[in-house]
Amino acid sequence: MCLSVPAKILNIEGSNAKATVGGSIINVSLQLVENIEIGDYVLVHTGFALEKIDAKTARETLAMLTSMVEENPEDMIRFIEI
Amino acid sequence: MLKYLDEYRDKDLAQNLVAQINYASKKSIRIMEVCGGHTMAIRKYGIQNLLPPTIKLLSGPGCPVCVTSRSFIDKAIAYSAMPDIIITTYGDLMRVPGTSSSLLKEKARGADVRIVVSTLDAVKIAKENPEKTVIFLGIGFETTTPPTAIAVLEASKIKLKNFLILSAHKLMPPAMAALIDEGTLIDAYIGPGHVSTIAGSKIYKPLVNQYDISVVISGFEPVDILQSIWMLVKQIESGIPSVEIQYSRAVSQEGNLKAQNLVNDVFEPCTAFWRGLGAIPKSGLKLKPEYNSFEAESLLPLEIAEKPEPKGCLCGQILKGQKIPTDCKLFGKTCTPEKPVGACMVSDEGTCAAYFKYNDY
Numbered sequence: 001m002c003l004s005v006p007a008k009i010l011n012i013e014g015s016n017a018k019a020t021v022g023g024s025i026i027n028v029s030l031q032l033v034e035n036i037e038i039g040d041y042v043l044v045h046t047g048f049a050l051e052k053i054d055a056k057t058a059r060e061t062l063a064m065l066t067s068m069v070e071e072n073p074e075d076m077i078r079f080i081e082i
Numbered sequence: 083m084l085k086y087l088d089e090y091r092d093k094d095l096a097q098n099l100v101a102q103i104n105y106a107s108k109k110s111i112r113i114m115e116v117c118g119g120h121t122m123a124i125r126k127y128g129i130q131n132l133l134p135p136t137i138k139l140l141s142g143p144g145c146p147v148c149v150t151s152r153s154f155i156d157k158a159i160a161y162s163a164m165p166d167i168i169i170t171t172y173g174d175l176m177r178v179p180g181t182s183s184s185l186l187k188e189k190a191r192g193a194d195v196r197i198v199v200s201t202l203d204a205v206k207i208a209k210e211n212p213e214k215t216v217i218f219l220g221i222g223f224e225t226t227t228p229p230t231a232i233a234v235l236e237a238s239k240i241k242l243k244n245f246l247i248l249s250a251h252k253l254m255p256p257a258m259a260a261l262i263d264e265g266t267l268i269d270a271y272i273g274p275g276h277v278s279t280i281a282g283s284k285i286y287k288p289l290v291n292q293y294d295i296s297v298v299i300s301g302f303e304p305v306d307i308l309q310s311i312w313m314l315v316k317q318i319e320s321g322i323p324s325v326e327i328q329y330s331r332a333v334s335q336e337g338n339l340k341a342q343n344l345v346n347d348v349f350e351p352c353t354a355f356w357r358g359l360g361a362i363p364k365s366g367l368k369l370k371p372e373y374n375s376f377e378a379e380s381l382l383p384l385e386i387a388e389k390p391e392p393k394g395c396l397c398g399q400i401l402k403g404q405k406i407p408t409d410c411k412l413f414g415k416t417c418t419p420e421k422p423v424g425a426c427m428v429s430d431e432g433t434c435a436a437y438f439k440y441n442d443y
Contacts, residue, residue: 004225004279029202031232032338032341032344033340043276045229045276046199046200046226046229047200047202048229048232050228050332050338053332054330060330062095065305065309
């Protein structure tokens with residue numbers, strides 16, 4: 001029940017939106033969020049958008065993790081071999 | 083955007099993180115996750131098997147279905163037996179055992195119990211059935227409370243007289259504190275992702291200040307969880323506990339202020355009874371006096387006491403991180419997902435269900 005899914009907003013009518021999740025189209029209430037636009041990704045929980053998902057921070061997290069290996073190559077190799 | 087989801091499941095990234103954790107972890111530590119979604123992800127991806135022996139993972143009281151008290155189910159069942167009542171609930175609650183029955187069994191016997199996927203569906207049912215009283219079972223933590231608040235405000239706006247809430251809404255930080263007060267040994271919490279999306283990382287600061295424990299709020303993909311564990315290990319090794327956000331694509335320090343304001347308009351804190359943990363002051367939410375006309379227990383009072391757990395069931399101790407499912411003699415024998423005895427086996431996010439589903443025993 002506490003699981004939320006990312007969904008892409010397809011269209012908005014007032015405080016209601018249609019969004020896609022894994023190929024299905026669902027109704028989403030936008031009453032808990034502000035400044036949502038068509039094309040945004042939102043976290044949907046029990047029919048309500050909880051928050052916009054920030055693509056920029058998602059990319060930054062991944063970039064940081066990828067660069068970790070380059071910082072400590074010898075340590076990393078040692079432990080991956082173990 | 084969804085391609086990032088794949089990258090958060092990337093094997094090489096995960097392997098790098100496992101190596102980093104192995105490299106950094108020196109002290110023996112106990113990390114508890116307090117979200118059922120994390121419990122399922124940890125078991126599904128076998129994360130516990132990737133960690134060094136210095137790190138022990140514990141599952142806590144993070145599944146809203148699991149911590150819902152038996153007396154709450156008993157009350158819902160008692161209401162369902164009254165004339166002209168429609169019970170509306172999220173599907174997860176249907177099979178949760180009360181003292182002697184479940185909502186699913188009562189529905190099979192003819193009670194009008196309906197599953198909804200949104201609180202607004204419950205309001206719609208009330209609008210369409212003016213001759214009946216519709217009771218919505220409000221359960222869950224900070225994530226599910228705002229939708230209940232919206233339902234109450236909507237019902238108030240259109241002056242619905244036949245829509246009531248039976249609230250078992252709960253707050254996560256008081257339970258996290260209660261576990262430590264009770265003596266469960268915890269060095270760090272993996273903070274719940276979607277509770278924090280609404281409430282913000284700020285809600286854990288008093289906990290860190292009071293108990294010197296570390297908190298990292300995590301996303302739900304394998305790389306998210308491994309990175310969170312790595313961040314916790316670094317905090318503990320440095321000796322400086324704090325609140326950090328790994329799940330920054332969905333969580334901020336302040337959280338969703340609009341949702342918080344809606345909840346504060348409609349609800350106020352109260353003592354709540356948690357399955358396994360007992361009564362915890364200020365850990366629950368009840369409707370404010372101005373919304374008393376939507377409060378089921380005010381309008382239809384019931385006297386139902388909390389009953390002990392079924393004989394042999396260890397859900398209470400499992401929810402506190404003091405036992406694991408395989409310690410329970412009922413686990414996988416008389417208690418299975420098809421025929422659950424305890425709440426931890428009922429919910430898809432329950433610790434026992436996670437152990438059973440992924441054969442981690």
